[in-house]
Amino acid sequence: DTAVSQTPKYLVTQMGNDKSIKCEQNLGHDTMYWYKQDSKKFLKIMFSYNNKELIINETVPNRFSPKSPDKAHLNLHINSLELGDSAVYFCASSPWTDSGYTFGSGTRLTVV
C-alpha cells in the first residue's frame, strides 16, 4: 500500500502545453504539499494545503495552480509549460504540526 502516490512518474511534453500531476495520500494526514527539486537537487516548497485550504503559496508563477478536492488529494496543474519547468515535483503529506513529511515518489517533468 503506497502511502503517498503520484501520477505520472514521468512526463515529457512540449513547451506551451498544459499538464496535470495528481497526488493522493492514504495516511489520514491533514496537510499536503508540493515541492520542486531542480537540477541542483534543491528542494523548494511551492504550495501547502491543510484540510483543503491553501496555507502556503510561495513565489510561484501563476501558471501553476494547485487544487485540493478533499484532504487526501492535492493535484498540480501547470499551464503554458516552459523549459525552466523541467524538474522533479514531489508531493508530500504530514499531520498538521510536529511531524516530518512523507514524500511521494516524485514526477520527473521534462519540457522539450
Place this chain on the structure above:
Amino acid sequence: GQNIDQPTEMTATEGAIVQINCTYQTSGFNGLFWYQQHAGEAPTFLSYNVLDGLEEKGRFSSFLSRSKGYSYLLLKELQMKDSASYLCAVRELEYGNKLVFGAGTILRVKS
C-alpha cells in the same frame, strides 16, 4: 527568511563513521529534520530534533544546538547503501509545518 548550509559532498570508507554538518539562520525555529535521498528516489525521514542534544536511532544520530544554529547527522558503521544525499531541513515557526531544505550533502561510501 532562511539560510541553511551543508557541505556539498563527502566521501567516507565502508565501516567508518561520518559526520554531516548543517548550520542555519532562521527568523523562527521550530525543529530540524534530516532526510536521506537516494538518486532518483523520494526523500525519506531519518531524524528530528527540536530540543538541544543528541537523538540516537540505530546507526544514525542527530545533534542540535539551537543557540549555535547548528546540527549534525552522525552515521556509524557505514555501509555501501548509505551512499545518498542527506538533506537538512528547518521548520519555520510561523508557517505551520513548512520545511525549508538545504541543498543536501552527497555522501559517497567507498569500499
